[in-house]
Structure formats: C-alpha cells, structure tokens
Amino acid sequence: MKYFLTNDELKSVVNDADKQLFSAQKKSVSSIDTKFKKKIKRLACIYAFLEQTGHDDYRILFIGESGNLKKRLENLNDTDKHVFRKHIGKFRFQKQLVNEKRFKSSVEKKINSFIAELVYISFIPVNFGRMEIKSQLIRKYKDQLLRKK
16 A cells, blocks of 8 residues: 555545535435434544535535544534534624533524524545545635634
C-alpha cells in the first residue's frame, strides 16, 4: 500500500469524495428512522448537512466526519454534543450559548424546527483518511458553510 500521496493524487481523492458526497442521495434529517439507523450502524463516513433552498437546490451548511454515523446522528438533538447545533444557533440565529453548552430553550426550539424542516444529510463511506478529506472539503467550501466568516 502506498502511504505517501503526491499533491495530484491527494487532489484526485478529494475531488472524487467531493463529487460523490454532493451527488449522493440526500435524506431529510427529520425522516431518519430506526430502519435507516440500522442500515448505517457503525458506518464510518464523511457527511454534509445541507439546507434545502429550493426543490432540488441545497446550501452546504456543515461538513463533518464520523467513525459511527448512527451515533453521531443520535447526538444531533444535543447542543452540548454536536457543534452543528452550535453553528446554527450562533451563525443562523445570532445567539450566544447560555452556559457554554446550550442556548435558551426558545433558541433550542428554533434550532430543532430548522433542522426538522430544512436540513438534509448526504454522506459517503470513508474508513481511512476522513479527517484529511473533511479538512480539504471545508477549505474548498468555507465561504458557503454556516460558520464565522
């Protein structure tokens, strides 16, 4: 196995991951059920949370990686455990955390509604090199992501 890739090889890997991630099926976060969770059990992947802005139009909000997507999605309802929720509160609703772990309950409800109504997930299985690919994708899409500019 080759452990050192040239810049061209790295770009090729990231470009392939980019194409696959954003052409993959998008699933509404609110439609994730037990059957889907069984399907993705312990799936190592790179994922993107997307905001639906039109019928087939999406804005990239967040790019992440996980060694266990099922577990990561189970944390999506807990602001203390998922930085994506913190990004929504801070950069979508311009609110500050109350105790460094959560927002006021009214803001938490807004975040829940936003996720349920507009957020989709797209993901691709990646069991090696997730952090490196994620970092490159974040760099590429930094101006579109829901984060501090």
